Amino acid sequence: MSTRTATGLHGPGLTDVRMMCVAHTSFRRELKLAVPAVRAVRPGDIPRANEIADHVVLWLGLVHHHHSIEDELLWDRLTERVPDELAPLVQLMEEQHASVDQLMGSCPDLLTTWRSTAAAADGSKLADHLAELVAALCEHLDAEETRVLPLMAQHIRPEEWEQFAERGMESIPKGMLLTGFGMMLYEGDREVLAIEIAKLPAPLRPVLPVLGRRAFRKYARRVHGTATPTPGLP
Ligand SMILES: [Fe+2]
Numbered sequence: 532m533s534t535r536t537a538t539g540l541h542g543p544g545l546t547d548v549r550m551m552c553v554a555h556t557s558f559r560r561e562l563k564l565a566v567p568a569v570r571a572v573r574p575g576d577i578p579r580a581n582e583i584a585d586h587v588v589l590w591l592g593l594v595h596h597h598h599s600i601e602d603e604l605l606w607d608r609l610t611e612r613v614p615d616e617l618a619p620l621v622q623l624m625e626e627q628h629a630s631v632d633q634l635m636g637s638c639p640d641l642l643t644t645w646r647s648t649a650a651a652a653d654g655s656k657l658a659d660h661l662a663e664l665v666a667a668l669c670e671h672l673d674a675e676e677t678r679v680l681p682l683m684a685q686h687i688r689p690e691e692w693e694q695f696a697e698r699g700m701e702s703i704p705k706g707m708l709l710t711g712f713g714m715m716l717y718e719g720d721r722e723v724l725a726i727e728i729a730k731l732p733a734p735l736r737p738v739l740p741v742l743g744r745r746a747f748r749k750y751a752r753r754v755h756g757t758a759t760p761t762p763g764l765p
Contacts, residue, residue, distance in 0.1 A: 539681040546692045548684045550727065553719035554597065554699065555672045560763025561590045561714065562665050564755050569658040571756075572649060580649035584642045586754045587661065589707070591635055594668065596702035598628050604695050605687060609679075612686040620679055627671035634664040709739070713747025716740055718762045 541547035568583045606624065609617050641660055645653040683692075703711040716724055728736055748758040 540684045542684075545684040546687050546689045547723075547726070548680050548687070548692060549720055549723040550696060551680055551683075552676055553715050553723055555676060556718055556763050557714045558590065558594050558597070558763075559665075559669055559672060560718070560760065561586070562594070562661070562668065563763055564760055565590065566658050566662050566665060568754060569645075569654050569661065572654055574651040574654070575649050577646070577649045580654070581646050583754065584646050587638070587642060587657075589704070591638055593702055594631070595635060597699060598631070600695060600698045602628065604691065604698065605683065608691065609682060609686055613682060617679075617682060620682070623674060624671070624679060627667070627674065630667050631664065631671060634660070634667055638664070709743050709746040710750045712739060712743035713745070713750075716743055717747055717751075718764060 539545075540549045540552070565583070565587050568586065572579045572583055601624075606621050610621050637660060638657075641653070641657040645657050687695075728740060731739060751760050752758050
């Protein structure tokens with residue numbers, strides 16, 4: 532699977548923040564794919580609508596948690612350390628988070644309606660809204676990766692980054708951990724993922740990637756209809 536080359540995000544004297552891109556790529560892929568997945572549900576097929584709605588809820592929850600811990604753990608520290616350079620960017624990040632949050636705020640009602648009717652009109656309304664949300668989210672993720680991540684690599688300490696990464700993992704439901712790992716392995720930067728795998732206890736290193744990939748293939752077949760869904764790289 533292809534990888535995205537990140538520059539200025541690791542190296543001597545820098546904190547390796549490339550896992551952010553790996554997480555973002557999963558967000559892009561799974562939420563972009565949610566739009567056609569909603570549209571593909573046959574009108575009246577309530578069980579299938581609920582299956583796809585669960586997928587949307589899972590990913591909206593992961594993005595919401597991701598933004599919350601960025602707000603809590605990263606932005607203030609960056610502002611303190613590089614105020615002049617970062618002030619306009621922090622403002623941009625906060626504005627973009629607010630736009631995405633606002634769009635996410637309308638999703639529960641749309642999802643609840645569609646779950647109960649699986650009507651074509653309700654599905655179409657939800658899919659249109661998700662498409663708008665995905666566009667806003669991708670604009671934000673692109674800006675964060677190109678403009679803010681290099682600053683994080685310079686000014687966020689490794690232990691602070693590890694805290695952020697650990698909090699990020701907490702948002703994955705326990706029963707979804709293997710699938711979540713497989714979702715990152717699917718198209719994440721192999722070098723970056725090898726570093727993460729090396730942090731695992733030795734007996735798990737050869738096992739978890741295999742199980743994670745298998746779990747993702749099973750999930751992707753069920754939700755997207757293929758074990759090899761369209762990549763979400765920008
Ligand atoms: Fe992020």
